[in-house]
Amino acid sequence: MSIDEKKLFDRIRSINPKTILLRGPEGYLNLIQRIASKIEGQFNIPTIISADECYGSCDTIENDALILGAEIVLHVGHSIRTDNFGKRTIMIDVTDDISFSRIIKKSIPIIKKYKRLGLCTISQYLNALQPSKKLFEEYGFDVIIGQGQGYLRDGQIFGCRFNTVFSIKGRIDAIIFLGQSRFHALGASLSTSLPTFMLDPYSNTFENMQNETEKWYKRAILQIYKAIDAKKFGVLIGLKEGQMNINTALRIRERLINNGKNAQLFSIREISSNRLDMLSQFDAFIQTACPRISIDQRSFKKPVLSTLQTEALFGIWDGLDPKSVLEKETWF
Ligand code: SF4
Numbered sequence: 001m002s003i004d005e006k007k008l009f010d011r012i013r014s015i016n017p018k019t020i021l022l023r024g025p026e027g028y029l030n031l032i033q034r035i036a037s038k039i040e041g042q043f044n045i046p047t048i049i050s051a052d053e054c055y056g057s058c059d060t061i062e063n064d065a066l067i068l069g070a071e072i073v074l075h076v077g078h079s080i081r082t083d084n085f086g087k088r089t090i091m092i093d094v095t096d097d098i099s100f101s102r103i104i105k106k107s108i109p110i111i112k113k114y115k116r117l118g119l120c121t122i123s124q125y126l127n128a129l130q131p132s133k134k135l136f137e138e139y140g141f142d143v144i145i146g147q148g149q150g151y152l153r154d155g156q157i158f159g160c161r162f163n164t165v166f167s168i169k170g171r172i173d174a175i176i177f178l179g180q181s182r183f184h185a186l187g188a189s190l191s192t193s194l195p196t197f198m199l200d201p202y203s204n205t206f207e208n209m210q211n212e213t214e215k216w217y218k219r220a221i222l223q224i225y226k227a228i229d230a231k232k233f234g235v236l237i238g239l240k241e242g243q244m245n246i247n248t249a250l251r252i253r254e255r256l257i258n259n260g261k262n263a264q265l266f267s268i269r270e271i272s273s274n275r276l277d278m279l280s281q282f283d284a285f286i287q288t289a290c291p292r293i294s295i296d297q298r299s300f301k302k303p304v305l306s307t308l309q310t311e312a313l314f315g316i317w318d319g320l321d322p323k324s325v326l327e328k329e330t331w332f
Contacts, residue, residue, distance in 0.1 A: 001028075001031055001094050001095070001096055001124070002094070002095050002097070003031075003035065003076070003092055003093065003094055003095070004093065005038070008035075008074070008090075008092060009039075009042060011083075011090060012039065012043060012072075013043075015071060015072055017045065017070070017071035017072050018045060018069075018071060019045060019046050019047070019048065019068065019069055019070040019071065020036075020039060020045065020046075020047045020048070020070055020071070020072055020073075020074060021047075021048045021049075021050060021061065021064065021065045021068060021070035021072070021073045021074070022035065022036055022047055022048070022049045022050065022073070022074045022076060023049075023050045023054055023059075023060075023061055023073055023074065023075050023076065024054055024075065024076035024077045024078070024092075025054050025055070025077055025078070026053060026054070028076055028077045028094065029049075031076065031077075031094065032049055032076050033049065035074070035076065035092075036049055048068060048070060050064065053270075054075075054078075055240075055290060056078055056158060056159060056160075056242075056290070057075070057078035057079070057080050057085070057091065057151065057158065057242070058240065058241075058242030058243055058290070058332075059078075059240050059241070059242060059243070060073070060075060060085060060086055060089050060241045060242050061073055061089075061241065062086045062087060062088055062089060062241060063241065065088050065089075070088075071088060072088050072089070072090055073088055073089045073090070074090055074092050075089050075090065075091050075092065076092045076094060077092070077093075077094040077123060077124065078091065078123055079091060079093045079094075079123035079126065079153065079156070080151040080152075080153075081148055081150070081151055081152065081153055086241075093123065094123065094124050095124060095126075095127055096124040096125055096127075097127070098125075098128075098201045098202065099128075099131075099201065100125075100128050100131070100132050100135075100178055100199060100201050101131075101135060102201065102204055103199045103200065103201050103204050103205070103206060104132060104135050104136065104139075104199065106204065106206065107176075107197065107199055107206040108139055110197075110206070110208070111141075111174065111176070111197060111206075112139075114141075114173040114174035114195065115141065115142060115173055116141070116142045116143075116144070116171065116172045116173045116174075117136055117141050117142070117143050117144070117172060117173070117174055117175070117176050118143075118144050118145075118146060118165050118168050118169070118171075118172035118174070118175045118176070118194075119132060119133055119136075119143060119144070119145050119155055119175075119176050119178065120145075120146065120155050120156070120157050120162075120164055120165050120175060120176070120177055120178070120188055121155060121156065121157070121177065121178040121179050122156065122157065122158075122179050122181060122184050123156065124179075125178050125179045126153060126154075126155065126156060128178050129145050129154070129155045129178070130145075132176075132178055133145060136176070144168045144171060144172055145164075146163070146164030146165055146166075146167050146168045147164065147167065148164065149163040149164065149167070150163065152164055157177075157184055157187060157188055158184075158187075159183055159184060159187055159290075159292045160187070160290065160291050160292060160330060160331040160332040161329070161330045161331070161332065162187060162188055162191035162192065162328075162329055162330065162331075163329045163330060165188050165191070165192050165194075166191055166192055166328070166329035167329065169192045169194055172194065173194070173195070174194060174195040174196065174197065175188050175189065175192060175194050175195070175196040175197070176196075176197055176199060177196060177197065177198045177199065177209075178199055178201075179198070179199075179200070180198075180200045180201070180202055180203070181198075182198060182207070182209075182212070183292070183296070185197075185198035185207070185209050186209055186212055186213060186216055187292075187331075188209075189209040189210070189212075189213040190213055190216060190217060190295075190326040190327075191326060191327060191328060191329065191331070192327065193324075193327050195208070195210060196208075196209040196210075196213070197209065216295065217325075217326060219298075220294075220295055220309060220325060220326060221312075221322060221325065223294065223303045223304070223305060223309060224303070224305065224309045224312050224313050224316065224322055224325070225316075226284070226302075226303040227283075227284040227303040227305055227313055228313065228316060228317075229283075230261070230282075230283035230284035230303070231261060231262060231283055232261070232262040232263075232264075232281060232282045232283050232284075233256050233261055233262065233263045233264070233282065233283070233284055233285065233286055234263075234264055234266055234276070234279050234282040234284075234285045234286075235249050235252055235253050235256070235263055235264065235265050235266065235285070235286050235287075235288070236249070236265075236266050236267075236268050236271060236285055236286065236287040236288065236289065236304075237249045237265060237266065237267045237268070237288055237289075238268065238269070238271065238287065238288060238289020238290065239267055239268065239269045240269065240289060240290075243288075243289040243290050244289075245288040245289065245307075246288075248288045248307055249265055249286075249288045250265075252286055252288065252307070252310055253265055255314060256286075259314075259317055264282070266279070268289075271287050271289060271293050271304070272299075273297075273299040273300050273301065276300060276301075276302065276304065277301065282302065283302065284302055284303040284304075284305065285300075285302060285303065285304040285305070286304075286305045286306075286307070286310045287304055287305070287306065288307055290332075291306035291307065291308055291331040291332055292331075293306070294306035294309060295326070295331075306331065307332075308325060308326065308328065308331050309325060312325045
């Protein structure tokens, strides 16, 4: 794993901050500590590392920086299309140079029945896209890397944004996800309904996501049906900066009330079964924060719908079929 230290140090020099806050996913905490020590050694300024969980590029902490008096936040490991985010966040790319050649070669006998492939990946393997494309082409495949859109770079997907694969789904037969994240590979599969393979260069294994996709899809639909007869809904407004969606929550509340339901808004930072168990008088919840909280978590005792599932629920109340709920370019 590496970062562009020169670029980072040049930025720090140009801003000349008195304090720096650092932030990143759990798996990068050691790397973040190394970066913090280097900054302290080089610039003789204090650094603060956020020990809170960090789920994605959306999980920024500009308000924390304001409270702590940090002029900049280095958000490590969640690349987006620009280096800057908000007023004080600098996105720091982390690159993993592992080669995909071995696993690509191993996957060919299974993948060869698909002529046209779409490649996608996550931040740290973006550098592997072009060499992998070339290699697949050498094996005779037609390969497309979807163009970047919004926050996404070319071929990049987030856990809730799949524009780069969705936009090419009519031109490919299968998706190849490069990396070690079933979370993302399943997202690509669910959002396109195309055969999707995850190629993991570390374990040198590849996985056809089809069975898991079907299970996850059924579970997402089941949650919607479980909420159909609910009378009391808790509508959750996530307080994480990039996930706060009060207008959607207000719109959903109104729609619920118009359908004769009881709806109470709640603000909440971490949506967990422990917190929701405390609100035992509610029959179901709708959360307007990260859609993956609803789609991935199995520990909730009551239905906790994402906004996408909620739209499907409203559709059912209006007599529509909830098919293709997750087949969307973005879930957020
Ligand atoms: S909303 Fe959820 S899935 Fe989307 S980027 Fe944020 S943490 Fe990831």
